Amino acid sequence: LGHKKKRHACENRGRPSYSEEQRAALKRYEGELRERMEFSKPKRLAHSLSVADCAERLALAYDVDPFEARVAGILHDWDKVYPMRVEVARAREQGIDLGVDLELVAPLLHGMTAATGLRRRFPELSETVLTAVSRHTMAARNMTPLDMVVFVADGIEPLRPNTDGIAAVRKLVDEGAALEDVFWSSFSGGLEYVIRTGRYLYPGTVDIYNDMALARQASK
Numbered sequence: 001l002g003h004k005k006k007r008h009a010c011e012n013r014g015r016p017s018y019s020e021e022q023r024a025a026l027k028r029y030e031g032e033l034r035e036r037m038e039f040s041k042p043k044r045l046a047h048s049l050s051v052a053d054c055a056e057r058l059a060l061a062y063d064v065d066p067f068e069a070r071v072a073g074i075l076h077d078w079d080k081v082y083p084m085r086v087e088v089a090r091a092r093e094q095g096i097d098l099g100v101d102l103e104l105v106a107p108l109l110h111g112m113t114a115a116t117g118l119r120r121r122f123p124e125l126s127e128t129v130l131t132a133v134s135r136h137t138m139a140a141r142n143m144t145p146l147d148m149v150v151f152v153a154d155g156i157e158p159l160r161p162n163t164d165g166i167a168a169v170r171k172l173v174d175e176g177a178a179l180e181d182v183f184w185s186s187f188s189g190g191l192e193y194v195i196r197t198g199r200y201l202y203p204g205t206v207d208i209y210n211d212m213a214l215a216r217q218a219s220k
């Protein structure tokens, strides 16, 4: 008694009331994801479901459609089941051109390839959901609120460790910061991580960063 559990950034405070049709759809996506990952990628499955919860919660806080956020969260890592080599080959087959050898950007491809595969598998998915899935790895100029919610949820869902960068994003959410600022912190924190760990930095990411940095300066 007297021990108050600290709420964290993604904690769900009550579920939205979904229609019967929406509940059935969520059950189906989750069921198919389980089938796809349960045995081969149990951690990825847990992460995906955690992103779904987190995205739904952020959507409620930031006035974004919680159903779309939850669906995108469930499905965002749909293509993470493939080994990198296979994933690069799939991206080549789909004609994805990022202006650099796709081997260099292999970890970024699964968002884009997933959107293509999911469109075929679940034709009822909205383009807004598919775009959020597609953009969750690389971000983009002009991210929509849904895109940002899914991107941020992917970065801060509670199964992720509380590193300095992630803690900073969680703190902003807890403080009720604007979604654009939360996203900026998440995006630039990811960039810092790439640089700090000596990884290859995709030039397209630098372009997006510069565009957003200038837009943010102009709006001040």
Ligand SMILES: [Fe+2]
Pocket (backbone or CB within 6 Å): 076, 077, 080, 110, 111, 136, 137
């Ligand atoms: Fe991902």
Ligand SMILES: [Fe+2]
Pocket (backbone or CB within 6 Å): 047, 051, 076, 077, 154
């Ligand atoms: Fe993810």
